[in-house]
Amino acid sequence: MTTLVFERIAVVGIGLIGSSIVRGARAKGLAGTIAVADHAGPHLARARELGLGDDWHADAGDAAAGADLVMVAVPVGACEAVAKAIAPRLKPGAIVTDVGSVKASVVRQMKPHLPAGVHLIPGHPVAGTEFSGPDAGFAELFENRWSILTPPDDVDPAALARLVAFWRGLGANVETMTAEHHDIVLAITSHLPHLIAYNIVGTAADVEQVTQSEVMKFSAGGFRDFTRIAASDPTMWRDVFLHNREAVLEVLGRFTEDLFALQRQIRWGEGDKLFDLFTRTRAIRRGIIGLGQETPAPDFGRRKG
Amino acid sequence: MTTLVFERIAVVGIGLIGSSIVRGARAKGLAGTIAVADHAGPHLARARELGLGDDWHADAGDAAAGADLVMVAVPVGACEAVAKAIAPRLKPGAIVTDVGSVKASVVRQMKPHLPAGVHLIPGHPVAGTEFSGPDAGFAELFENRWSILTPPDDVDPAALARLVAFWRGLGANVETMTAEHHDIVLAITSHLPHLIAYNIVGTAADVEQVTQSEVMKFSAGGFRDFTRIAASDPTMWRDVFLHNREAVLEVLGRFTEDLFALQRQIRWGEGDKLFDLFTRTRAIRRGIIGLGQETPAPDFGRRKG
Ligand SMILES: NC(=O)c1ccc[n+]([C@@H]2O[C@H](COP(=O)([O-])OP(=O)(O)OC[C@H]3O[C@@H](n4cnc5c(N)ncnc54)[C@H](OP(=O)(O)O)[C@@H]3O)[C@@H](O)[C@H]2O)c1
Numbered sequence: 001m002t003t004l005v006f007e008r009i010a011v012v013g014i015g016l017i018g019s020s021i022v023r024g025a026r027a028k029g030l031a032g033t034i035a036v037a038d039h040a041g042p043h044l045a046r047a048r049e050l051g052l053g054d055d056w057h058a059d060a061g062d063a064a065a066g067a068d069l070v071m072v073a074v075p076v077g078a079c080e081a082v083a084k085a086i087a088p089r090l091k092p093g094a095i096v097t098d099v100g101s102v103k104a105s106v107v108r109q110m111k112p113h114l115p116a117g118v119h120l121i122p123g124h125p126v127a128g129t130e131f132s133g134p135d136a137g138f139a140e141l142f143e144n145r146w147s148i149l150t151p152p153d154d155v156d157p158a159a160l161a162r163l164v165a166f167w168r169g170l171g172a173n174v175e176t177m178t179a180e181h182h183d184i185v186l187a188i189t190s191h192l193p194h195l196i197a198y199n200i201v202g203t204a205a206d207v208e209q210v211t212q213s214e215v216m217k218f219s220a221g222g223f224r225d226f227t228r229i230a231a232s233d234p235t236m237w238r239d240v241f242l243h244n245r246e247a248v249l250e251v252l253g254r255f256t257e258d259l260f261a262l263q264r265q266i267r268w269g270e271g272d273k274l275f276d277l278f279t280r281t282r283a284i285r286r287g288i289i290g291l292g293q294e295t296p297a298p299d300f301g302r303r304k305g
Numbered sequence: 306m307t308t309l310v311f312e313r314i315a316v317v318g319i320g321l322i323g324s325s326i327v328r329g330a331r332a333k334g335l336a337g338t339i340a341v342a343d344h345a346g347p348h349l350a351r352a353r354e355l356g357l358g359d360d361w362h363a364d365a366g367d368a369a370a371g372a373d374l375v376m377v378a379v380p381v382g383a384c385e386a387v388a389k390a391i392a393p394r395l396k397p398g399a400i401v402t403d404v405g406s407v408k409a410s411v412v413r414q415m416k417p418h419l420p421a422g423v424h425l426i427p428g429h430p431v432a433g434t435e436f437s438g439p440d441a442g443f444a445e446l447f448e449n450r451w452s453i454l455t456p457p458d459d460v461d462p463a464a465l466a467r468l469v470a471f472w473r474g475l476g477a478n479v480e481t482m483t484a485e486h487h488d489i490v491l492a493i494t495s496h497l498p499h500l501i502a503y504n505i506v507g508t509a510a511d512v513e514q515v516t517q518s519e520v521m522k523f524s525a526g527g528f529r530d531f532t533r534i535a536a537s538d539p540t541m542w543r544d545v546f547l548h549n550r551e552a553v554l555e556v557l558g559r560f561t562e563d564l565f566a567l568q569r570q571i572r573w574g575e576g577d578k579l580f581d582l583f584t585r586t587r588a589i590r591r592g593i594i595g596l597g598q599e600t601p602a603p604d605f606g607r608r609k610g
């Protein structure tokens with residue numbers, strides 16, 4: 001039984017996400033031929049060295065030529081440049097999709113450049129690690145994770161079905177929603193957590209009474225959890241905040257409001273209110289574990305000692 | 306070669322930390338006899354069932370009688386009650402210590418009740434998980450973690466040395482500092498991270514545009530990391546915030562100030578400043594990994610899929 005979904009695919013950007021897609025597609029036989037594009041540079045050379053894909057291109061247009069599916073896996077801020085590069089080379093009926101962490105901006109950047117007859121169906125796999133580049137990817141990254149697609153209202157159902165089949169082939173669950181709804185959902189489940197993590201790590205570096213060495217030595221009390229996502233790729237995350245500004249500012253406003261309430265409870269010694277919040281928050285983790293999106297192992301199953 | 310450090314120890318509170326100490330002390334032969342105390346209730350019954358210790362007491366005073374070391378491992382807010390219970394039963398020259406996450410308050414709560422001739426040397430092992438109770442503990446919890454002691458200026462050097470030997474026997478590194486310095490260091494490396502985590506999980510539960518189910522499904526984008534520490538014991542954490550109020554409010558003020566600066570950078574599209582912060586924060590994680598306080602495995606080495 002063959003699982004081939006697309007005869008030829010092109011992956012533009014061979015970093016963590018792009019290389020995970022190439023590895024997964026190869027492992028599951030989802031694509032006949034895989035063309036890979038990136039900047040002329042170390043990532044492209046490394047992809048060739050690792051045998052990620054079948055042909056390698058420093059020009060995204062060359063990779064996109066003849067492809068049934070073009071998967072754009074570059075930082076969100078680079079999507080317009082990629083759209084311009086691939087547009088003249090796309091074959092009629094091709095599907096163009098992406099994996100960017102923000103969706104409305106990607107549509108704004110790409111749609112105006114794409115020719116009629118090409119299907120733009122933006123996407124975002126909610127899966128990743130704090131590492132980047134072609135060596136960081138692995139075929140199982142999307143297994144039992146959610147991949148969100150934000151098809152336009154007038155999407156071609158057959159094109160959508162093929163893209164859904166591709167993601168399911170990679171092991172993902174698929175959900176569709178509007179780009180705008182995606183952006184507010186991810187603002188709370190991903191962008192705000194990253195912002196807060198970056199911020200607390202920055203604050204800890206600057207508090208004069210406590211040395212850097214103390215912050216690092218005594219980080220097992222909780223701080224170290226935040227440093228993982230605060231070690232994520234700076235380019236990717238700068239682009240996320242610049243391109244999802246409104247939604248991020250909205251949820252940040254809510255976060256700050258709640259934090260001031262908590263601050264007041266601490267100042268006035270309102271132990272019961274603190275206890276109530278701290279009890280309520282446990283249920284959410286149980287729910288996430290129940291949905292298979294988190295490990296129940298203590299301490300994330302971190303290596304002991 | 307015997308590693309016996311104390312003839313008889315008493316552990317008051319047989320939860321995550323208390324039971325880890327009992328398990329470690331037994332495994333390493335650090336104590337001749339181990340008396341365990343807790344409320345009359347399921348934890349005490351479970352400790353007996355698991356064979357944690359040699360004798361079990363619903364009265365902390367009964368456990369403390371004759372002990373060379375009394376290790377208090379209860380929520381910070383319960384320390385005064387324990388001091389009152391053990392004080393009349395302590396043998397001259399006994400060492401009284403604790404594991405509470407706050408130190409100046411513990412001294413204020415316990416010292417006035419303890420008789421002269423008893424050595425109060427507060428402590429705090431910077432190690433833990435999000436679980437609690439006697440089943441959650443394990444002997445290796447303190448291995449290669451830091452245990453902080455906050456001895457008074459006039460501490461008896463021999464008593465301090467024995468307590469240090471006990472923690473080293475459990476596998477910990479030991480550092481001493483003042484109670485006040487401890488409280489500001491831990492405010493930034495542990496208490497603020499917990500507060501922020503509880504807060505963001507609370508905010509996520511309340512944003513109307515996003516359903517609970519969406520928050521849980523799409524949590525792998527970063528949010529789920531925060532739910533681990535927001536699942537920690539509510540009683541313990543209520544007590545931490547009530548008893549380390551000043552230091553927590555101080556570092557929280559710094560955090561909020563920095564967050565407003567970040568918010569402004571997002572609003573005004575200052576990508577370079579965002580990029581600089583996001584680059585700076587990576588170094589701190591590398592430092593923590595270098596010190597052996599964190600795993601370098603992607604995603605904390607979480608189970609894949
Ligand atoms: N990391 C995650 O956890 C995660 C999860 C879900 C979605 N995403 C999204 O996935 C996308 C890629 O992220 P990633 O983590 O895979 O990043 P990554 O590992 O840094 O890979 C991105 C790759 O794209 C290349 N690139 C940048 N601009 C390009 C252009 N104009 N043309 C061709 N190649 C270009 C980069 O090369 P250079 O490094 O040489 O510039 C790099 O090789 C981003 O939009 C991100 O928002 C990330």
Ligand SMILES: NC(=O)c1ccc[n+]([C@@H]2O[C@H](COP(=O)([O-])OP(=O)(O)OC[C@H]3O[C@@H](n4cnc5c(N)ncnc54)[C@H](OP(=O)(O)O)[C@@H]3O)[C@@H](O)[C@H]2O)c1
Binds near residue numbers: 321346
């Ligand atoms: N968890 C961590 O990660 C961590 C790390 C370092 C330090 N600490 C500190 O360690 C201490 C204990 O924390 P833990 O995580 O071990 O909590 P835990 O698992 O909840 O254990 C605390 C135990 O103390 C008992 N207890 C409460 N009041 C008592 C009293 N007056 N007399 C006798 N027993 C009493 C509790 O019984 P009931 O549940 O029946 O009340 C429970 O069995 C806290 O001060 C905490 O700040 C915790």
